Structures are given as C-alpha cells and as structure tokens.
Amino acid sequence: MDGSAAGNEVVVTPEPAGTLALGDAPRMDCRNVNVFYSGKQAIFDVSLPIPDRSVTALIGPSGCGKSTFLRCLNRMNDTIEGCRVEGEIIMDGKDINSPVIDPVLLRSRVGMVFQKPNPFPKTIYENIAYGPRIHGLAQGREDLDEIVEKCLKRAGLWEEVKDRLTVPGTSLSGGQQQRLCIARAIAVRPEVILMDEPCSALDPIATARIEELIDDLRKRYCIVIVTHSMQQAARVSQRAAFFHLGKLVEMGDTDQIFTSPRDRRTEDYITGRFG
Amino acid sequence: MSEQALSSFGTDRARKRLRRRRAADRRFKWYGRAAIGFALAALALLLASIFSQALSAATYHVVSFRIDAGRVVAAENTSGALKEVYDQVRADLFEAFPDASGTPAGRQEVSALVTRLAALPIAERLRASPARRGMEQVSLPLSDDVDLYLKGAAARQVTINFGPVAAEPTEDGQGVRLSGAGAFARLIAAASLEHANVTDVSFLVTGGRSTVRLTRLSADEAEGSLIAGTASEFGNRALCARIILAPQSERTVSDRQIAWALALKADGRVRRVPHWSLLTHTDSTQPELAGALAAIVGSFLTLLVTASLAIPVGILASIYLEEFAPKNRLTSLIEVNINNLAAVPSIVFGLLGAAVFLGVMGLPRSAPIVGGLVLALLILPVVIIASRAALKAVPDSIRQGALAVGASRMQTVFHHVLPLAAPGMLTGAILGMARALGETAPLLLIGMVAFVADVPRGPGDEASALPVLIYSWATQAERAWEPMTGAVILILLAFLIAMNVAVVYLRHKFERRW
Ligand SMILES: Nc1ncnc2c1ncn2[C@@H]1O[C@H](COP(=O)(O)OP(=O)(O)OP(=O)(O)O)[C@@H](O)[C@H]1O
Ligand SMILES: [Mg+2]
Numbered sequence: 139m140d141g142s143a144a145g146n147e148v149v150v151t152p153e154p155a156g157t158l159a160l161g162d163a164p165r166m167d168c169r170n171v172n173v174f175y176s177g178k179q180a181i182f183d184v185s186l187p188i189p190d191r192s193v194t195a196l197i198g199p200s201g202c203g204k205s206t207f208l209r210c211l212n213r214m215n216d217t218i219e220g221c222r223v224e225g226e227i228i229m230d231g232k233d234i235n236s237p238v239i240d241p242v243l244l245r246s247r248v249g250m251v252f253q254k255p256n257p258f259p260k261t262i263y264e265n266i267a268y269g270p271r272i273h274g275l276a277q278g279r280e281d282l283d284e285i286v287e288k289c290l291k292r293a294g295l296w297e298e299v300k301d302r303l304t305v306p307g308t309s310l311s312g313g314q315q316q317r318l319c320i321a322r323a324i325a326v327r328p329e330v331i332l333m334d335e336p337c338s339a340l341d342p343i344a345t346a347r348i349e350e351l352i353d354d355l356r357k358r359y360c361i362v363i364v365t366h367s368m369q370q371a372a373r374v375s376q377r378a379a380f381f382h383l384g385k386l387v388e389m390g391d392t393d394q395i396f397t398s399p400r401d402r403r404t405e406d407y408i409t410g411r412f413g
Numbered sequence: 414m415s416e417q418a419l420s421s422f423g424t425d426r427a428r429k430r431l432r433r434r435r436a437a438d439r440r441f442k443w444y445g446r447a448a449i450g451f452a453l454a455a456l457a458l459l460l461a462s463i464f465s466q467a468l469s470a471a472t473y474h475v476v477s478f479r480i481d482a483g484r485v486v487a488a489e490n491t492s493g494a495l496k497e498v499y500d501q502v503r504a505d506l507f508e509a510f511p512d513a514s515g516t517p518a519g520r521q522e523v524s525a526l527v528t529r530l531a532a533l534p535i536a537e538r539l540r541a542s543p544a545r546r547g548m549e550q551v552s553l554p555l556s557d558d559v560d561l562y563l564k565g566a567a568a569r570q571v572t573i574n575f576g577p578v579a580a581e582p583t584e585d586g587q588g589v590r591l592s593g594a595g596a597f598a599r600l601i602a603a604a605s606l607e608h609a610n611v612t613d614v615s616f617l618v619t620g621g622r623s624t625v626r627l628t629r630l631s632a633d634e635a636e637g638s639l640i641a642g643t644a645s646e647f648g649n650r651a652l653c654a655r656i657i658l659a660p661q662s663e664r665t666v667s668d669r670q671i672a673w674a675l676a677l678k679a680d681g682r683v684r685r686v687p688h689w690s691l692l693t694h695t696d697s698t699q700p701e702l703a704g705a706l707a708a709i710v711g712s713f714l715t716l717l718v719t720a721s722l723a724i725p726v727g728i729l730a731s732i733y734l735e736e737f738a739p740k741n742r743l744t745s746l747i748e749v750n751i752n753n754l755a756a757v758p759s760i761v762f763g764l765l766g767a768a769v770f771l772g773v774m775g776l777p778r779s780a781p782i783v784g785g786l787v788l789a790l791l792i793l794p795v796v797i798i799a800s801r802a803a804l805k806a807v808p809d810s811i812r813q814g815a816l817a818v819g820a821s822r823m824q825t826v827f828h829h830v831l832p833l834a835a836p837g838m839l840t841g842a843i844l845g846m847a848r849a850l851g852e853t854a855p856l857l858l859i860g861m862v863a864f865v866a867d868v869p870r871g872p873g874d875e876a877s878a879l880p881v882l883i884y885s886w887a888t889q890a891e892r893a894w895e896p897m898t899g900a901v902i903l904i905l906l907a908f909l910i911a912m913n914v915a916v917v918y919l920r921h922k923f924e925r926r927w
Contacts, residue, residue, distance in 0.1 A: 212817065214813065214816065214817065217816060219739070219740050242819050242820070242821045243819065244819075245816060245817055245818070245819040246818070246819030247819075249817060249818065250813075250817035252810060252813060252814070252817075254810060256810035256813065256814040257814070258811065258814060258815070258829055259811070259833060268815075268818065268820075268828070269818035269819060269820075272818075272820055272824055272828075319814070322818060323817070325818070326818050326819055
C-alpha cells in the first residue's frame with residue numbers, strides 16, 4: 139500500500155487473535171460486524187481486515203452470510219428492507235456506516251460486480267459512460283470516449299466490442315456481459331471492487347478470462363471476491379476468510395488456509411467433506 | 414437402470430397413460446380454441462349489429478332549393494333570416510305541390526317535408542357572407558321520417574320493384590288502373606305475409622314523379638287514386654311499390670308526404686349524400702340536423718382534464734410507492750385501499766363528484782372540468798396499479814447495478830427503471846383513458862347529459878360527452894335516432910380502437926429486453 143497509505147490517516151488496529159500480520163494497513167477494516175434481517179441475525183461479530191492491492195476471498199457453505207457481509211462493505215444492505223448492520227467498518231479512518239458518510243459516494247469508491255451479469259439495457263458505451271457521467275469524472279466527449287476505451291481494455295473486452303459500442307450491452311454473451319460489468323465498475327475509479335460469485339454463471343473459458351482479469355486488477359485495486367470454487371479461491375486470492383453459519387471461522391493467507399487450516403471446519407469444507 | 418426405464422416405456426400401462434396424457438393436452442388446446450372462438454364470435458356479432466344499425470345513418474337525403482340570398486341577407490337578425498329562408502323553401506314546395514297547398518292542413522303537410530330548424534345553418538351561412546345577393550342553390554336535409562322511408566329503412570316497410578304494366582286513367586280522372594297478367598302476385602304475397610288486415614296497409618306505386626295509392630288489388634289488376642303527379646306517367650316503365658304495413662294514423666309520415674318526396678327525387682332535387690353533419694353539427698331535437706361534434710369536443714376536453722390530472726399523479730404515486738416508500742403497515746394499507754378503489758362502481762364516483770365538486774366546491778354543472786375530475790379519480794387507481802406493475806416488472810438487478818456504480822435512488826429510478834417501465838406505464842395510462850372515454854354513469858350524475866347546442870370552448874363550458882350522447886339518443890322514441898346512435902357508437906369505438914392501437918404500437922416500439 140506504501141505510497142497511498144502515507145496520505146491517509148489510517149488507524150492501524152491490533153489484529154484480532156489468530157490472524158497473520160498484514161504487511162500494510164488494511165484498506166477496509168471491519169470490526170465486530172453484526173447483521174440482522176428483520177431481527178434475525180445473519181452475521182455474528184465478524185472482524186476482518188481487508189488489505190489493499192490484493193484479492194481477499196470469502197468462502198464458506200451456502201447461506202453462511204458471505205453475500206451479506208460483502209454487501210456491508212458498500213452499504214448495499216441499506217437497500218434491503220429490514221436489514222440492520224452493527225459494528226464498525228473503517229475506510230480511510232472513518233466508519234462507513236456513520237451518518238456523515240453518503241452511501242452514494244461510498245459506492246462510487248467501493249464498486250460491485252454481481253453474480254448474474256446485469257448490464258444496463260443500454261448501449262455498451264452507455265454502460266461504461268454512465269458512472270463517470272453522473273460523477274462528473276469526464277470533461278467532454280473525448281474524455282469520456284477515452285475512459286470507455288481504457289476501462290474496456292482493462293476489462294479485456296475492447297478487442298471484442300470496439301466496432302460495436304452502440305449495440306445493447308445485453309446482446310453480449312454471458313462472459314462478455316460480466317466483463318462489461320467489471321468495466322462498468324472500474325469506470326468510476328473505485329478503490330475497492332466487491333465481486334459476488336462473478337463466475338458462477340460462466341463457462342470455464344469465460345471464467346479463466348475473468349480470473350486473469352482479476353489477477354491483473356489486483357495491481358491497482360483492493361478486491362473482495364465471494365466464490366464457491368475452492369480452486370478459484372486458491373488461484374486468484376492472496377487472503378481467504380472462511381465463514382460458517384454467520385461467523386468468521388478462520389482467516390489468513392490463502393496458502394496457509396488451503397495447506398494448513400487451523401480449524402477443523404475449515405479443513406472439512408476445503409476438502410469437500412461438507413458444504 | 415436404463416434397461417428398466419426403457420422397458421417401462423413399453424408396458425401397456427405406460428402407453429395407456431401416455432395416450433391419456435396426450436388426449437388431455439389435445440382437449441385442453443381445443444377448449445382454448447373454443448373459448449377464443451366464442452369471444453371472437455361475440456365481438457363479430459356486436460360489431461355487425463352496430464354496423465348494420467349505423468349503416469343507414471352514413472348517408473341521408475337532402476333537397477335542393479333556390480333561395481334569393483339578397484332577401485335573406487337583408488333580414489335584421491338571424492331569426493329573421495331563418496324565417497326568410499324557410500318561407501322561401503315553403504313557397505317553393507307549395508309551388509311544386511299546388512294540389513295540397515290550398516288548405517292550411519295541406520300546407521302544413523307539405524312544409525313538414527323539411528323542418529324549420531334545417532334552414533338555420535343556411536340562414537347563418539348566408540348572413541356570414543353578405544356580399545352574396547343573387548339566387549343561391551342550397552340543400553336542406555329531408556325530414557328524418559321521410560328520409561327513412563326513402564332509404565327503405567323505416568319499420569314495417571317493404572319495397573318491391575316490378576316491371577312495366579299497362580296503365581290507364583280511371584273514369585273519374587282521379588285514379589289509375591294498372592293491369593298485367595300476374596304482375597301483382599308478389600305484392601299480395603309480400604303484404605299478406607306480415608299483415609292480415611289489408612285495409613290498413615298502404616300500397617304506394619310510384620312511376621316517375623307520380624304515385625298512386627292502391628285501393629283494389631288482385632293478381633292481375635290494381636287500381637288506386639293518385640296522390641301525386643298524373644296518370645300518364647305509369648305506362649311502360651319500371652314501377653316501384655312501397656308497401657307500408659303501418660296504418661297512416663300510427664305514423665308521423667303520411668302517404669302523400671312520401672309521394673312528394675319521391676316526386677322531388679324524380680325531379681333530381683333529392684340527393685343521397687354522406688352524412689358529414691354527424692361530425693360537424695351539434696346536438697339537435699331533429700335527428701336530421703343532429704351531430705356529435707359537441708360531444709366529441711366535450712369528450713376531448715373531459716379527457717384532457719382527466720389525463721392532465723390522473724397520469725402525472727398516478728405515475729408519481731406509483732413511483733413513490735414502488736421505489737421510495739418504506740414497506741410497512743401504512744403503505745400496505747394504502748396499497749389495499751388503492752386496489753379497493755379500483756373496484757368501486759363508477760356511479761359512486763359520480764355521486765362523489767356531484768356532492769363534492771358541484772355541491773361543496775361549487776364548480777359549474779355539466780362542465781368537462783368536473784367530468785374530467787371525476788373520471789380522473791375513477792381511473793387513478795387503474796393508472797397506479799398498472800404503473801406499479803410496470804415498475805415491479807423491472808428486474809432488481811438493474812437497480813442494484815445502478816446503485817453499485819454510485820447512482821442515487823432518484824438517478825437509479827429516473828435513468829434506469831423508468832425507461833424500462835415507461836411502455837408499461839404508458840399502456841396503463843392509455844387503457845385508463847380508454848376506460849374514462851367510455852364511462853357514462855358518473856357523467857350522468859354531474860349533469861353532462863344536458864342538451865348542449867353549442868360546441869364547448871373550454872373545460873368550464875356546458876358540454877356533453879360521447880357515451881352520454883349515445884345514452885340520450887338511444888333513449889329517444891323516434892326511429893331515426895336508432896341509426897344515428899349506431900353511428901355515434903362507431904365514432905366512440907373508432908376513438909377507443911385508435912387508443913388501443915397506440916398502446917400496441919408503443920409497446921412494440923419501446924419494448925426492451927434485459
Ligand atoms: N434479504 C434477506 N432477507 C432476509 N434474510 C436474508 C436475506 N438475504 C439473506 N438472508 C439470510 O441471511 C443468511 C445469509 O445469506 P447470504 O445470502 O449472505 O448467504 P451466502 O453465504 O451468500 O450464501 P450463498 O453462498 O448461497 O450465496 C441466510 O440465512 C439467508 O437466509
Ligand atoms: Mg451469496
């Protein structure tokens with residue numbers, strides 16, 4: 139995180155017991171997060187530091203609260219009726235849940251890619267240009283064209299769509315749509331990108347392309363990815379966190395989690411004994 | 414496993430089950446087709462009956478007169494001009510039928526061919542261009558009852574054309590004797606088929622400008638007295654017999670009037686022309702003068718008020734309820750009540766309108782503004798429900814996608830959700846408007862049934878509306894109103910169909926997939 143970390147006054151908190159020390163101050167630091175759906179608790183006291191410029195994988199059996207936790211990070215839970223989030227999630231020294239933080243601004247800094255590709259039913263160009271336009275990131279048409287091209291290139295889609303930027307984004311294939319969604323997410327220059335099972339609707343080739351892309355994006359962004367594929371988690375992530383029944387069971391470097399898990403449940407899950 | 418599965422396909426029981434299932438499929442398809450066939454047949458029947466009813470109103474008969482425009486223009490006011498025109502028309506008719514014009518009763522019978530009010534548009538037109546001085550050729554509609562007999566559309570009337578027969582004047586010179594072997598068998602057959610009492614039946618035989626009313630009829634010979642024209646006109650030409658099964662005492666039109674109208678027609682003074690005045694005239698007590706213009710304008714103004722209130726309010730309410738409102742007890746209570754409101758009978762809205770808009774707020778009676786307000790309340794729930802359904806149909810993933818790139822709630826709704834929901838919302842709005850266009854009951858209660866002779870100039874003026882006009886014409890006793898009613902129904906249907914076509918077009922144009 140070196141250069142960029144020097145600029146902001148991140149308060150480095152003591153690592154929760156049982157984690158490996160991080161090289162840098164975390165990009166986002168979650169402390170004692172609890173989430174309730176209409177009073178029913180879905181996340182129990184999760185504390186998880188998320189390092190910058192690396193991929194953090196959230197793994198765990200279905201229904202354990204990975205998506206719920208991910209949505210806490212850009213306050214998408216606000217849009218769910220009856221959902222209440224407790225605890226602190228620190229970004230740049232501020233709790234993102236505090237009333238002074240504008241969720242709209244937060245979401246422009248913490249982008250999200252969903253499980254099912256959801257491009258806007260507008261042109262490919264418009265899909266990318268929309269975010270920069272509403273945030274005033276582009277001065278004039280040329281600037282916007284440049285942003286669109288840059289994002290599509292970074293998402294590895296440029297070569298495939300450069301001649302048909304005016305066709306609807308929904309007319310692309312599933313894998314292309316997902317890359318378009320990633321391009322759309324990075325177009326607003328976020329610092330963090332959240333991905334909720336981004337490859338679950340894709341075939342192995344499209345998946346491989348997205349994984350390549352994630353590996354590339356890691357150099358600039360902090361990425362949090364939810365995945366059900368252990369191989370994928372092992373391939374793309376540097377850090378991993380194992381959730382079970384709403385609790386964070388174990389977190390650490392991916393290598394360590396996959397080679398020498400400390401918790402029995404983690405081991406069972408990774409080796410496919412349950413989940 | 415697979416062997417067992419295959420063999421189980423082959424068993425008799427499995428085959429039988431399969432057969433039954435296929436038969437059920439086929440049966441269901443036929444039920445569906447039968448249901449659609451029934452609906453289409455009912456629609457076709459409805460349209461056919463309205464069309465056949467309205468057909469005779471598509472044209473009407475007008476009589477041409479020559480009028481001295483100078484004398485009309487010289488009149489002091491419109492009523493003076495009207496009197497002048499009508500006097501000239503009557504004088505013309507008296508001249509054409511001198512036999513009848515000797516007595517006041519006869520003169521009245523002759524003048525009844527053209528109603529006095531029919532002269533009004535002519536008088537107004539001539540007064541509007543005072544430079545015209547010479548003789549003017551003008552056309553006035555024939556009185557509606559006579560018109561019906563000329564069209565052959567009157568009740569209990571049979572028209573039969575038959576070939577040339579020998580004709581000779583009777584001894585007293587007042588009548589004609591027609592003879593031809595078996596020439597009149599068809600007349601007898603046609604008359605006795607429907608009516609036994611032959612003395613009540615009028616047999617009018619017309620040749621050229623002359624008509625004779627038969628007093629004696631056998632298969633080979635017929636004799637009658639002249640009621641118009643001369644005996645010499647009957648020989649060696651095609652004749653037309655009109656058998657009118659209603660006795661003269663029960664009709665508004667006498668045999669002589671029919672004969673005169675036929676004489677005018679033979680003179681080339683009566684023409685059958687398209688009934689444009691149905692669209693250009695306002696309501697009238699005389700069917701031949703009445704038109705739907707005031708009602709069309711009234712309906713338009715009413716819908717204008719309805720649309721400008723119900724569409725924005727309905728759409729904004731649905732956007733708020735669907736996209737912004739918290740989902741709690743209060744909003745679900747509101748939702749239930751909106752649904753209830755949509756099911757409230759329209760007459761209740763009329764009562765409400767009469768009590769609140771007329772009684773409490775003191776708005777003018779019979780005005781499109783009140784009608785529009787009432788109809789807006791009536792269709793508001795429909796618009797809200799349709800718009801909410803359209804908004805609900807937009808997948809949540811679109812909203813999440815927009816929120817995730819940092820769009821505000823408002824931006825999400827207006828940039829992404831609304832464009833997708835717009836065709837559905839528009840459809841709902843137009844369907845609501847179509848419902849408003851056809852509503853009658855609430856308008857009756859706020860007095861829009863009043864007779865309106867002037868085209869309303871604004872939503873505050875007295876006005877009628879198309880469905881109300883249909884109602885009031887349909888309840889008139891005179892037979893001539895019947896085809897007129899049919900014609901107005903067709904006008905209304907044309908507007909409704911135009912709206913529905915707009916719906917289909919919009920849906921196709923803006924439909925987007927995601
Ligand atoms: N909108 C919601 N309202 C109520 N409960 C919810 C909602 N979303 C999730 N939950 C509950 O929260 C718990 C965690 O759900 P979550 O979707 O976060 O699981 P997950 O780990 O993402 O599962 P999966 O791997 O299947 O996606 C579940 O028990 C679920 O029933
Ligand atoms: Mg999930």
